[in-house]
Amino acid sequence: MAVKVRFSLAVLVFSLLALCVGIAKANKDPELKxxxxxxxxxxxxxxxxxxxxxxxxxxxxxxxxxxxxRETRGTEEEDDHEWRSFTVDPAKKKLGQCLEECQRQGGGEQKSLCRLRCQDKYEREPGREEEGNMKEKEEEGNPYVFEDRHLKSEVETEHGRVRVLEKFTKKSKLLRGLENIRVAIIEANPQTFIAPTHLDAVFVLFVAKGRGAITLIHEKDKQTFNLERGDVFRVPAGTTFYMVNKDENEKLRVAKILWPVNLPGNFKAFHGAGGEDAQSFFRAFSWELLEAALKTDRGRLERIFKQQQGGIVKASKEQIQALGHGEEGGHGGGGLWPFPTGGSSGPFNIFDKGPVKRNNYGQLFEAKPKDSEQLRDLDLIVSLANITRGSMAGPYYNSKATMISIVLEGEGYFEMACPRDSSSGSSMGYIESEGSRRGKGGQTYQRTSSRLSRSSVFIVPAGHPVATVASENSNLEVLCFEVYAKGNVRYPLAGKWNVIGEMDREAKELAYGVPAKEVDQIFGKQQEEFFFPGPRRQRREGRAYA
CATH class of the missing domain: 1.10.287 (Helix Hairpins)
Structure with a gap:
């Protein structure tokens, strides 16, 4: 009898284990599958x-x-803290702490700007404390914003560095449309040499600052092109290239957008020379194989491939002059391989056409796929917005293009309208704006925003209304790589030719529930196009809104 009981118990335990395994398999995370x-x-x-x-x-x-x-535990702890301190106004407490920090800052203008930021952040009507808490977390939880800490150094010496932005999908599944796109930034000190490399990725570079030269080696050909601020240039996957900073005083700063050709979202740099920051790929081969391939004994091979020069090194003036005699971009006939004759002969400059939008509040330059063979099959627009201090660009939205925006110079902030996830009800760290509270049904929206500074990267998906505002202290310069751009239209939501102003009178009345004249008075008042005075500039200049 005891044997039967033990046997039955063993069968029961085994069945339970099998059931648990089955449930685990059935509930396996879809992403893992x-x-x-x-x-x-x-x-x-x-x-x-x-x-x-x-x-x-x-x-x-x-x-x-x-x-x-961890996020769930953190939310529970915050709820518990809020219950314990419900009699204290957290916004006022944090405003006081913020103002105290401002007092410790030097300089009257800097101190005043700090106070304004504190007031914008914490001064709210009663019952809006939750919004203040959300804003405090906004940059940390914002899936559309990447800061300097998200750039990882792949090559770094005392003379410069190459930094690569983390994968977009690492931060949020909302960015899976950019899974096979990467961004990198090169910074090289004056009179330096960036060692030969090839990548398993196609890339387009934009010269944000300085002047240099790039040499490409393709089969039996070698071509060198001069580079200057505003140049756009495409380098095919697998092409060996090297660069120099020709300037004696200014750093060379280059932004790159890359499309890996092996694994989605993953690319590798293959360094032929190697150094203290990156090993030569030749050292992965056996010495016997290298001796046979290069017809050279091991001793001499070790001497070359064990040198520790580094990926970015100082060069003499004579070496820079010898390496920097290239062809000027954007001129001359004949095509640059692998492009056919009649295409661009090398780099083309985004400033050559002049601005497509321009007024006292900013300038917009852009290069579209139709402007260059180098951009056409990549479905890419390269644009550069220079927003005058205290001014703003937008609001507007793109019909098809997703913008990967990189701050080159200056400070400011951006605001974007994002659809609320109706299935989860999550605001995902956004700031919920007035009027976005959920009603009985239908789509609602929330505002996502973030401060911007040099090297900030922010993403604006297609269809998402966005505005970018420059600080009162300096112009804000933003480079945009606009992907999936074929047939894209930029639709303004304010100023001349805005979408609402172009609607039929009956459509305005039916959509907004007020006479069309009232809609026109609102959307027809701003007479500038694309760039406008920013919120604080409007107040400072005493603009009336009546």
Whole structure:
């Protein structure tokens, strides 16, 4: 009898274990399933690489799960803290602390600007404390904003560095449309050499600052092109290139957008020379193989490939002059491989056409796919907005293009209208604006915003209304790589030719529930186009809104 009982108990335990395993499999995270499937289907992977890929999928799954659990615990702790301190006005308390920090700052103008920021952040009507708490977390939880800390140095020496922005999808699934796109920034001191490299990615570069030269080697050809501020240039995947900063005083600063050709969203740099910050790929081969391929003994090979020069090194004036005699971009006939004759002969400059929008409040320059063969098959627009201090660009939205925006110079902030996730009801760290409270049904929106400074990157998806505002202290210069741009239209929501102003009178009355004349008085009052005085500039100049 005892034997039967033990046997039955063992069967029961085994059944429960099998049931748990079955439930776990049934409830497996969909993203984990997709990741595992991609590992198994990846061409060129052997069995060991597939196993490693599956392991990476599992690690990433548990990492994200732990992050979600930490966020849940954090929310519970905040709720508990709020209950304990419900008699205290947290906004006023934080305003006082913020103003105290301002007092410790030097300079009258800096101190005044600090006070204004504090008041904007914490002075609210009663019952709006929650909005203040949301704004405090906005930059940390904002899936559309990347700061300097999100740029990782891949090459760094005392003479410069190459930094790569983390994958967009690492921060949010909302950005999975950009999964196969990466961004990098090169900074090189005056009179320096950036060592030969090739990438498993196509990339387009934009010269944000300085002047230099780039040399490309393709099969039996070698071409060198001079670079200056505003130049746009495409480099095909796998092409060996090297660069120099020709200027004796100014840094060379280059922004790049890349499309990896091997694994989605992942690219690698292959350094032929190597150095203290990156090893030469030649050292991955056996000495026997290199001796045979190069017909050179191991001693001499070791001497070359074990040198520790570094990826960015100082060069003499004579070396810079020899390396920097290139062709000027945007001139001459004949096509640059792999482009056909009649295309661009090299870099083209975004300033050559002049601004497409211009007034006292800013300038907008752009290069569209139709303007250059180099951009056409990449479906890319490159634009540069220079917003006068205290002014703003927009609000407007793009019909098709998603903007990857990089702040080159200055400070400011941006605001964007984002659809609220109706399925989860989550505001995802955004600031909920007035009028966005959920009613009985229909789409609602929330405002997402963030302060901007040099090297900030922010994403504006297609269809999302956005406005960018420069600080009172300096102009704000923003470079935009606009992807999926074929057939894109930029629709203004204020100023001349705004969408609402172009509607039929009956459409205005039916849509807004007031006479069309009243709608026209609101949307027809601003006579500028695209760039306008910013909120504080309007108040300072005493503009009347009546």
């Amino acid at each position: 997709v990741c595992e499937h991609q590992c198994k289907e990846q061409l060129g992977y052997d069995e060991r690489e597939v196993e490693k890929c599956l392991g990476d999928c599992t690690k990433e799954h548990f990492r994200r799960k732990e992050e979600r659990e």
